[in-house]
Amino acid sequence: MKKITMLFLATVVSTLMWVPSNAQIDLQLSSKQTTIRGTQNLSHNSGNFYRGAGDNNTVIFEQVEGGGNGIVSDYYIPIDSGAYSADDFALTAETDVHLMQFQGFGNDTAGLESVLGGFQLYVYADTGGAPAGYPSGPNPAILELDLNWDAVNGPDAGLSYEKIEEDGFFPVYIVTFDIEEALGNVLTLAAGNYWVVIAAKINGPTSSARFNWITSNDINGALPKLSDPQALFGSDASWLDLNVLTAGTDFNALAFTVYGPLLPDCNGIPDAGITIVNPASGNEGSTYTVSAQGTSGAPGISFQWQSNTNSAGWIDEGAATTGYAAYTATAPTQLGDVVEWRLASTCVATTDTAYSDVATFTVAISYCEAAGGSTTFENIANVTYAGINNTTTAHAGYNNFTAQIGSVMQGSPNQISVTITADSDDFVYAFIDWNQNGTLDDAGEVYTIAPGTSSVGPHTMDITVPTDAVLGNTRMRVKVGWNESTPNPCGTFSYGEIEDYTVLVGASQDCSGTPDAGIASVSPSVGNINSTYTVSASGLTLGNGLTYQWQSNTDGAGWVDEGVLLTQYAAFTATAPAMIEIDVEWRLITTCTISSESATSSVATFTTAVTYCNVNFPSAVEPITYVNFGGIDNTTSAVVGGSPALEDFTSLMASVFQGEMYPIEIKGNTDGGFTSKIVVYIDWNQDGVFDNAVGSEEMYTLPDIVGSTGEDAISSVGSIAVPASAMLGNTTMRVMKKFNSVAAPCNAAGFGQAEDYTILVEVASDCSGTPDGGIAIVNPVTGNAGSSYTVTATGYTTGNGLTYQWQSNTNSAGWVNEGGLETSYAAFTATASSVRGIDIEWRLEVTCTISVETSYSAIATFTTSAVTLYCTPTLDCSDGDNILNVTFQEIDNTTTCSPNGYGDFTGMVAGVLSGDTYPISVTVGDGFANESVSVWIDFNDNGSFDQDEFFYIGTGSAQVLTEDIAIPVGLAIGEYRMRVRVAAVSVATATWDMACDESQVYGETEDYTIEVTGAMSVDDNFKLAEARLYPNPINDGTFYIHAPSLNGEQVEVNISDMAGRQVFNNTLSVNNSKVSVSVNHALTSGLYLVTLKHAGESHTFRVVKN
Helix, strand or coil: CCCCCCCCCCCHHHHHHCCCHHHHHHHHHHHHCCCCCCCCCEECCCCCCCCCEEEEEEEEECEEECCCCCEEEEEEHHHHHEEEEEEECCCCCCCCCCCCEEEEEEECCCCCCCCCCEEEEEEECCCCEEEECCCCCCCCCCCCEEEEEEEEEEECEEEEEEEEEEEEECCCCEEEEEEHHHCCCEEEEECEEEEEEEEECCCCCCCCCCEECCCECCCCCCCCECCCCCCCCCCCCCCCCHHHHHHHHHHCEEEEEEEECCCCCCCCCCCCCCCEEEECCCCCCCEEEEECCCCCCCEEEEEEEEECCCCCCCCEEEECCCCCCCEECCCCCCCCCCCEEEEEEEEEECCCCEEEEEEEECCCCCCCCEEEEECCCCCCEEEEEEEEEEEEECCCEEEEEEEEEEECCCCCCCEEEEEEECCCCCEEEEEEEECCHHHHCCCEEEEEEEEEEECCCCCEEECCCCCCCCCCCEEEEEEECCCCCCCCCCCEEEEEEEEEEEEEEEECCCCCCCCCCCEEECCCEEEEECCEEEEECCCCCCCEEEEEEEEEEEEECCEEEEEEEEEECEEEEEEECCCCEEEEEEEEEEECCCCCEECCCEEEEEEEEECCCCCCCCCCCCEEEEEECCCCEEECCCCCCCCCCCCEEEEEEEEEEEECCCEEEEEEEECCCCCEEEEECCCCCCCCCCCCCCCCCEEEEEEECCCCCCCCCCCCCEECCCCCCCCCCEEEEEEEEEEEECCCCCCCCEEEEEEEEEEEEECCCCCCCCCCCCCEEEEEEEEECCCEEEEEEEECCECCCCCEEEEEEEECCCCCEEEHHHHCCCCEEEEEECCCCEEEEEEEEEEECCCEEECCCCEEEEEEECCCCCCCCEECCCCCCCCEEEEEEEEEEECCCCHHHHHEEEEEEEEEECCEEEEEEEEEEEEEECCEEEEECCCCCCCCCCHHEEEEEEEEEEEEEEEEEEECCCCCCCCEEEEEEEECCCHHHHCCCCCCCCCCCCEEEEEEEEEEEECCHHHHCCHHHHCEEEEECECEEEEEEEEEEHHHEEEHHHHHHEECCEEEEEECCCCCCCCCCCCCCCCCCCEEEEEEEECCCCEEEEEEEC
């Protein structure tokens, strides 16, 4: 995946809504809390609050909370203004309104109390489908209540609110206006349409605390609207539809209730409604909720929950309440128990009682839900256990295979085998509910079959049934999950799959007669020396009174006992012999101690042999296309995905001698401008393991391949030193290529390929006659003065009695020895001359000390470049990760994405003085939230960008980023390379060593020239000499002057056009080392002179107004 891009709604939404990344989820949970009042942590105000305000009133109009995002509706006390949301309601007849109730939430998990000053309520008539006025507008509302909240003295009369809290979520506020208490009389409204506005009074800035009105799914009448008279959030005073502003259906209705007069007291038999239990069944000791629907809502009713367990009779549960509330019950401890529930509703005045319909809860085993989010990379291909053998090709996050039953016996071992589709770091688990309590991860019920694997398997282990396992059917859950290092049988996880099965547990029986020892097997049957393998048996007799003894026979030496005598069967873990081609036979002796009869299993054989792990590149096979080493010269297809992840070329052999060094060359397709890491592993000790530990003699890291088709001239060239201790004979070499990281020998992730070859290790023979000097090679063939390069040779003679001496000839001055005289070949790392345009010839002198004959290789030439050479990194700027403009001195360059993310603008020159400081501005694209800008200037002109030549400019997105560039004192007159780079990375990874980097992938590089024309003179050292003006060009009506030496003082700013006409003049203060100059519309597009004056000193800038 390229990068994570956060999507935001239109600008107005990101300001209207409080939108943390988890806002939608949190709001849904908060909204749910308001529907289960009494079960949450309730926090109340200390004033005129009453629980369940409106519960005893008639409901005139209601839109219940629907779980969507909230929308801003706030009045900000410090600025005496706000932004308001409104929704409408309709009355079919003249109605007295007693209460209005609203739901909202704040954007602080601690709540809004520290800044909450109260609430405002407005009711407007409808005009043309919108309110007839707006708060702070000229048209008055039908009702205007401005009620204050004081944490010490409580609220004004008529205001109360309920705060509902749950850890990790924003608190929900249920705000109630008692109109009769606030005004002394109710609000009487004629039949018609009306609009209501609720606003929290916030004693803080608009950028901090906000009250958001919760949305509803009950859509009535017109769409809710927003009015923003002071344009605090980018809107205006007009009432605009919320869903137009937000481009979302969450805002089609807002949650509120309009209440009428009190309900009459009960009289006669109340309605007890219908009882509901949720869930209707569950595990022993679990909790569940009992509730009722359709109960009478009149005052004067007593509510009492009652239960009847297994028809033992009805009993009261909990205390009687004067207001209805749900009840939380605990399940009995016996499977199959049945609990009936009913609600007794009693009218206190008449003592008449009614009972609700009965609902039933049953104690039954139930299991937690679990599912993988994606099965693309990890899934279960086969599960085999105790008679279950299930192969699947279609995959889902959860699969119910409980119709498939495996049969086991108490105390018996049974092997489970799980085959998976693997990626990397995959964990395979089995969970079996032996005690049948509905919990899958009790002690002794969790089995880790494969920890952090990249292999498809099959992954196996023996599972011994506990002797006290509950008889009958139970649940087995098999799970594969990426990075699921903690065995959790429940919940959802990102990548992987769940499969559920049934296991039937039977009782163990006493043995009798002659037992069956079954069929022995070893897994694997072939393995490396000193490796471990498992010996097991199937079809053997299990039960009470049996013993089991494993025996082995190594290369016919005779049977010996292995491990201890077992009273319960178990597989045996064995270690392979330390020599290859050794056969070890295995058998199991099974004895029934009751009948004293024994039996011997069939024989299984393990053989030591060299084997190697598999390799996978699941993202894509980006091929190796050429390998040249020790006589191997192999060219293969460059098509991406056209060959296996691991190609077997072990039929091709290279011959090498102990203690010698050999050159190797590798090519490969990087599938674009990307970097591939090259590594070679050679199993010198022939143990079947490619050792990749730090300092290993079996691992060789070669130079990277960057931006190659695999068929061009780009290659990775290095040397392989054969250890003097390398075992003689045939062994295996694994060549590996991987995108952006070094591949492990058994790689199972990413992009790349591996190829296996055979290496024949021999003892070197004595040299004789005249040796061959081979062909010398320099890499690269040209470079900067003082740079390093490598000198190698191919085709030279190897063997005992040979010496090797590198020699150089600089500008035909004569051959001289370089480095020491070596008894085995080695490449040489050379340093280029410090003078440009110099040719250095190289050759290898090879001498046979036995025949005293010498020869020389063909000559290779390295040339120091006449001009400084620089790397040209390839990056991807096609997605907006690019440089839009660079402005520095005379350079003002606006560009689009350059080919391959590199732009050569070295023809553009910026003049500077040594010892001076200059502002630079870089405009970046919007491809990512973090676009970081870096600048390098090669002050020492050595072709590399060093740490003391680096300037971090800034990080942003679709922004102009500015910083100062300091030119070193004493820098020589001349031209220098300046590199500007933007990368889609954070500031932490925008480091000095990234000037040539391609691993960051997304970004752009541009090169420019700066010219040092002299040094800053003493006369320039006035206070205005260090002043800098930015941005330049000026894009709007404001620019800035950076003048740290004038901090706290005043400076005169004069602007004139090129005809000499003054267009602006003002004396301004320098604060925080900066002057802000606002010229509004005084400047049209063109060229201007800006002159600063201070204490007889003046300084002039030439600026461009776009």
